[in-house]
Amino acid sequence: MKQKPIIGITMGDAAGVGPEIIVKALNHEEIYENCRPVVIGDKKILERVLPIVKSNLKIKSVEGPEQANFMHGTIDVIDLHLLSSDLPFGKVLADAGDAAYQYLAKAVELAKEKRIQSICTAPLNKEALHKGGHLYPGHTEILADLTETEDFSMMLTTPNLRVIHLTTHMGLIKAIESITPERTYKVVKLAYDTLRNAGMENPRIAVCGINPHAGENGLFGNGEEEEKLEPGIQRAKEEGIDVTGPLPADTLFFRAGRGDFDMVVACYHDQGHAPIKVMGIEEGVNITVGLKGGIVRTSVDHGTAFDIAGKNIADEKSMIAAIRSAYELAPK
Numbered sequence: 001m002k003q004k005p006i007i008g009i010t011m012g013d014a015a016g017v018g019p020e021i022i023v024k025a026l027n028h029e030e031i032y033e034n035c036r037p038v039v040i041g042d043k044k045i046l047e048r049v050l051p052i053v054k055s056n057l058k059i060k061s062v063e064g065p066e067q068a069n070f071m072h073g074t075i076d077v078i079d080l081h082l083l084s085s086d087l088p089f090g091k092v093l094a095d096a097g098d099a100a101y102q103y104l105a106k107a108v109e110l111a112k113e114k115r116i117q118s119i120c121t122a123p124l125n126k127e128a129l130h131k132g133g134h135l136y137p138g139h140t141e142i143l144a145d146l147t148e149t150e151d152f153s154m155m156l157t158t159p160n161l162r163v164i165h166l167t168t169h170m171g172l173i174k175a176i177e178s179i180t181p182e183r184t185y186k187v188v189k190l191a192y193d194t195l196r197n198a199g200m201e202n203p204r205i206a207v208c209g210i211n212p213h214a215g216e217n218g219l220f221g222n223g224e225e226e227e228k229l230e231p232g233i234q235r236a237k238e239e240g241i242d243v244t245g246p247l248p249a250d251t252l253f254f255r256a257g258r259g260d261f262d263m264v265v266a267c268y269h270d271q272g273h274a275p276i277k278v279m280g281i282e283e284g285v286n287i288t289v290g291l292k293g294g295i296v297r298t299s300v301d302h303g304t305a306f307d308i309a310g311k312n313i314a315d316e317k318s319m320i321a322a323i324r325s326a327y328e329l330a331p332k
Contacts, residue, residue, distance in 0.1 A: 005117035005330035010103040011041025015096045016304025017314035018122030024316035035327035036070035039077040044085040089310030097132030100124040108146045111295045118326035121299040152290035158280030163272040175268040184232025190290045191263045198329045207245030207265040214246045283321040298326040
């Protein structure tokens with residue numbers, strides 16, 4: 001019988017809702033039925049939120065995953081001893097920003113050593129991260145740097161839809177300019193490899209068009225589909241990948257949602273994000289794919305929510321979904 005994958009859950013920014021949603025999520029027994037979770041963070045912070053969320057769970061400090069028991073009822077935490085228990089909620093703090101970085105760096109170290117199979121991250125705050133001395137836009141760029149990865153992509157999932165992006169955080173004009181046949185091919189291949197590594201035998205992938213109606217044979221746009229997308233799609237097809245497109249985005253997401261495709265390749269940020277938010281924002285998951293070493297990282301699809309931190313308001317559904325994606329996508 002195969003062992004359940006070990007999932008390293010990083011605590012994120014401790015001044016936000018991360019610690020709360022981790023404790024709430026790990027109160028669900030189904031998590032332990034499918035994986036072996038270990039938190040990477042600060043024991044004192046997790047203990048502080050127990051009474052806030054009215055939890056009877058126990059917190060156990062361990063040196064590494066090898067010492068964890070992975071039993072429902074006790075949260076195993078690799079305690080980095082970085083923060084004090086009186087850290088205020090809801091504030092941008094350099095200490096919390098630095099700690100969020102250190103939790104992630106430890107998780108990457110464990111993943112490189114194959115001591116955990118996937119990383120699942122609670123949210124960090126970019127301003128706090130910068131105040132803590134780490135000048136990155138967010139988790140994805142830190143992960144790429146720590147793993148020395150150049151070709152990676154953002155993938156979003158809901159229970160009925162998976163989307164991977166050619167471009168993400170850039171203006172629309174720049175995004176379209178940056179799409180190349182090589183990038184199209186690489187992202188299609190990343191999508192294929194990710195689903196194959198997770199056990200899907202023959203993933204069906206579809207690529208969105210850039211223009212309305214995917215250009216409609218030159219009626220809209222300046223031939224972007226033919227220049228930027230089709231050569232990369234054809235190259236993937238020649239390698240045996242089941243990929244279709246470019247297809248009109250206005251109907252493609254509906255078709256994928258009903259099960260026609262296993263993954264949609266979106267050309268730019270809002271083209272992929274909007275359908276995900278509409279179809280399942282409460283259970284949305286952000287995934288970084290293509291990291292060297294086959295490391296898979298999943299994350300909640302929301303921020304630190306400083307305004308409600310420490311008030312037992314934050315919902316754990318997205319964290320549960322992120323942990324579920326982490327064990328489903330863990331290399332088989």
